[in-house]
Amino acid sequence: MIEFTITDFDSLSVDGNDERTFVVFTEQPIELGLGRFLAAQVVLSETKVSYPCIVYTPRPNGKLDPPHFHMKAKKSFDLDKLMSAGDFLLIENERLI
Numbered sequence: 001m002i003e004f005t006i007t008d009f010d011s012l013s014v015d016g017n018d019e020r021t022f023v024v025f026t027e028q029p030i031e032l033g034l035g036r037f038l039a040a041q042v043v044l045s046e047t048k049v050s051y052p053c054i055v056y057t058p059r060p061n062g063k064l065d066p067p068h069f070h071m072k073a074k075k076s077f078d079l080d081k082l083m084s085a086g087d088f089l090l091i092e093n094e095r096l097i
Helices: none
Strands: 002-014 019-026 038-043 050-056 068-074 088-096
Touching: 038 068, 050 088
Parallel strands: none
Antiparallel strands: 002 019, 002 088, 019 068, 038 050, 038 088, 050 068
16 A cells, blocks of 8 residues: 655546546655556545545656646545645555556
């Protein structure tokens, strides 16, 4: 399992599957591999409650890009309101979606 600290995020949109898409920024660089969708959990630092999500990188991070990846989670989780800097993302690296 790989753990990342979330430093910031942008909520982008809700897709046709009722999943909200995010860009999530972290302290350390991330190499998930293009075209790989990985099972993960967002863990809220204040409550320790976790929410399942999927993380992926649609393109490599550029040299000037801050470290980031894309994430999808059910809209009903309201992560756009609950998530904050300092929360954690746990990637279950052996589980490809």
